[in-house]
Amino acid sequence: MSSREEIKAQNIRQYYTELSKFGQAGEYEKAIKSANKIISIAPEEVKAVHCKLVSLIQLSKFDEALKFIEKTPSAQSLLFEKAYCEYRLNKPEVALKTIESAKINPLPPNLKELKAQVLYRLEQFDECFNLYRDIIKNSTDDYEEERTTNLSAVCANLAIEGTDKKIPELGENTYELVYNSAVALSGIGKYNEAEKKLKISEKMCREFLEEDEATTEEDIQNELAIIRVQLAYCLQMQGRNKEASAIYAETLKNKPNDQALTAVASNNSVVINKDQNVFDSKKKIRAAMIEAVEHKLNSRQKKSIAINNCILALFTHQGDLNQLVHKLVQKYPDLEFNGCLIQSCSLIKEKKYKEASEVLEKFAQKNPKSSLEIKFALIQLHLMAGNKTKAIEVLQSLENSTKFSPGVVSALVSLYLGTNDKSAASDLLKVAVDWYKQNKSTEVGDLTDMWRHAADFHLRGGDAPTAAKSLEELHRSNPKDMKTLAQLVIAYAQFDPKKAQDSSKKLPALETLTTQAEIDELEATNWTMITKAVKKKTSTKSDQSPGTPGSETALKKMKKKKRKNKLPKYYDPNAKPDPERWLPKQERTGYRKKRDRRVKEVMKGSQGMASTQADMYDMTKAQNLGQNVKASSSREETTPGPRQQQRKHQQKKKKGKH
Structure with missing residues (x-):
């Protein structure tokens, strides 16, 4: 090297x-x-x-x-x-x-x-x-608990989606597992049970975090925030909006670290506000739509926030509503139906019913699979416009399996009766009964109410044979119902007496229903008159025959009831009544008309002066009224009139101001 x-x-x-x-x-x-x-x-x-x-x-x-x-x-x-x-x-x-x-x-x-x-x-x-x-x-390592928690989160989402997969029981020994179990329950609509589990999870979480001395209250609140927001959602879905709103407000006030959680709490608060507190809703929907949370929310959450943004724009009458709806449909093509409904609602607010129906019809042509939802929306639109005939046409265009469901049949009958078309309502009920006989569908559920209402309708309309068909179906489903059998006998009696007689044999004997004492009482009752009339008749009979027992007590009661007329307190029986007492005031001799202030008088005294004081200054009357004038003036000096008192009081006030 x-x-x-x-x-x-x-x-x-x-x-x-x-x-x-x-x-x-x-x-x-x-x-x-x-x-x-x-x-x-x-x-x-x-x-x-x-x-x-x-x-x-x-x-x-x-x-x-x-x-x-x-x-x-x-x-x-x-x-x-x-x-x-x-x-x-x-x-x-x-x-x-x-x-x-x-x-x-x-x-x-x-x-x-x-x-x-x-x-x-x-x-x-x-x-x-x-x-x-x-x-x-x-x-086999130390991360088994974390993996189990992740698996429970997956199971919760599967429950929300309504999967057929068998979900295993993962236990509830940690607050995360209890939380995910509660989310799964809320996803399938069991909000009351989910609420209980969330409260347990919150308690477990606080106890677990408090064991660590380094954990502050702020850290505990941050960890509890997700549990509390889910709890608020369960309360909201149970209709307890005040409690839910308080939790959302508290969570947002604490400013949690998780931006996705802030977005969810803000969106749910907007739903509670509806068309109230619009300024607050605008502020919160902006917080729910920031780019930072785009990748932290799942598709369900993002879609609901986008829809709520459009609905809020509908409430606030924003001009860019069509643009928002276009963006919604472009980003989430599966929400096109929601976009069409929002657009049609906007047009309905402006009373443009024709344009609103065109929007829905255009969508129905593009999406035949969702035609049922669109048709019901169109029906509602026609009813809002007061066009019952159009609503009937749309309902009649539904498939038989939907058209003959009890709810739709009831709606159609009501609309027919609203347009005074009883024959069409009767025909519809006949066809519905025949259709159920042929198909014998069990998907619809209990049809007892529909059979009964159909029978009542036809009996009132005089169509006994058709009513009997409905009652027969009812009797087959419940042979022990004697009320149905009795109605069936009444229906048969109108067109087939033999059948009525045969069916009446199935009815229980009268003795089994009532005792002999009840029968005697019923026979003794006067059925032609009501109770008050019977009492009145018996009382008149006792008056006509004074010799009968009890008549004397009745007379005493009548005498006791009579009272003497009350006279006035200072009534004098010797004084003659005023002959003009029944005449109107203006026709009596002593009536004085009100003085017309516009007519000038020859001589006027000061304000509040009596008529005798005015005569004092009249030279023609001064000799005759001298003594009277002195007497009246002395009384007036001691007790001045109300107008004079008021004037003096006002003058004192004015002096005080200066």
């Missing part, structure tokens, strides 16, 4: 010593420099390349790591690191291709676990479930 090669080997050993030292100390920047020194001397050193790549990943420099892999030929074999960088850069599709390019069967454990994470991000939960089960089965 030459001296140059010896020096090279010595330098490489020295740099590897530095690299190991910096790597163990977590000084990754210095580790990268040491690795670069080795690579510059010996580019074929795969270990140095690997150490540099790991250091870049530890520093979250994923872009730089990928560029380094592309430039370095010896790094091409490091598929795990390359796929991991692509996964962290939110490129799960590319990462999956990189893993599958390994062409190793079976995959090494590290690639297998990374592939499971990538499949979860891509929402391929069936494959992810199978892969995690295989990993847990064939691995």
Whole structure:
């Protein structure tokens, strides 16, 4: 070996010593420099390349790591690191291709676990479930609990999607497992049970974190935030919006580290607000739609946020609603129906019913499979416009399996009766009964109510034979129902007395239904009059025959009820009543008309002056009224009139102001 090669080997050993030292100390920047020194001397050193790549990943420099892999030929074999960088850069599709390019069967454990994470991000939960089960089965290390938690998260998503796959019981010994179990329950609509489990999970989480003395209250609140938001969702779905809204508000106030959680809480708050607190909703929907959370939310969450953004724009009458709907459909083609409904609602607000129906009809032509939903939307639109005939036409165009369902039949009958077309309603019920007889479909469920309503309708309409058909179906389904049998006898009696007689024999005997005492009481009852009339009749009879027992007590009661008329307090029986007491006031002799202030009088006194005081200044009357004037003036001096008192009071106030 030459001296140059010896020096090279010595330098490489020295740099590897530095690299190991910096790597163990977590000084990754210095580790990268040491690795670069080795690579510059010996580019074929795969270990140095690997150490540099790991250091870049530890520093979250994923872009730089990928560029380094592309430039370095010896790094091409490091598929795990390359796929991991692509996964962290939110490129799960590319990462999956990189893993599958390994062409190793079976995959090494590290690639297998990374592939499971990538499949979860891509929402391929069936494959992810199978892969995690295989990993847990064939691995024995300290990460078994984390893998079980990940598997429970996959199971929760499978439950939400409504899979037929048998989900294993993973236990509930950690708060994460209890949380995922609660999410699975909420996904299938069992919100009450999920609420209980979430409260248990919250308690377990707090107890677990409080055991570590280094954990602060802020850290505990951050960890509890996801559990509390899920709890608020369960409360919201149970209609307990006030409690849910309080939890969302508290979570947003604490500003959790998880931006995806903030987006979910903001979106759910917007749903609670509906068309109220629009300014607050706008602020929150913006927080839910930032780019930073785009890759942290699953497709269901992103779709619901996008739809809510459009609905909020509908509530706020924004001009760019059509543009928002266009973007929604462009990004999520499966939400085209939702976009059409939002557009039609916008047109309905403007009372453009024709244009709204055209939007829905155009979508129905493009998507025949979703025609049922569109037709029901069109029916609602026609009813809002008051066009019952059009609504009937759309309902009649439905397939028989849908058209003859109890709900649709009921709606059609109501619409027919609303248009005064009783014959069409009767024909529809006949056809529905015949269709169910021929098909005997069990998918619809209990048809008892429909048979009964059909029978009542036809009996009231005088169509006893058709009513009998419905009652026969009812009687077959429940032969012990005597009410149905009695109705059937009544129906038969109108067109087939023999059948009525035969059916009546199946009815129970009267003696089995009632006792002899009840029969006697019923026979003694006067059915022609109501109770009040009977009482009145008996009382008049007792008045006509005073000799009958009890008549004297009745007369005494009548006498007691009579009361003397009350007279006025100062009534004088000797005084003659006023002959003009029944005349209107304006026709009586002593009536004085109100003084017209517009007519000028010859002589006026000061305000509040009595008429006798005015006469004092009349020279023609002064001699005759002298004594009276003196008496009245003396009384007025002692007790001034209300107007004079008011004037004096006001004058005092004015003086006080100056």
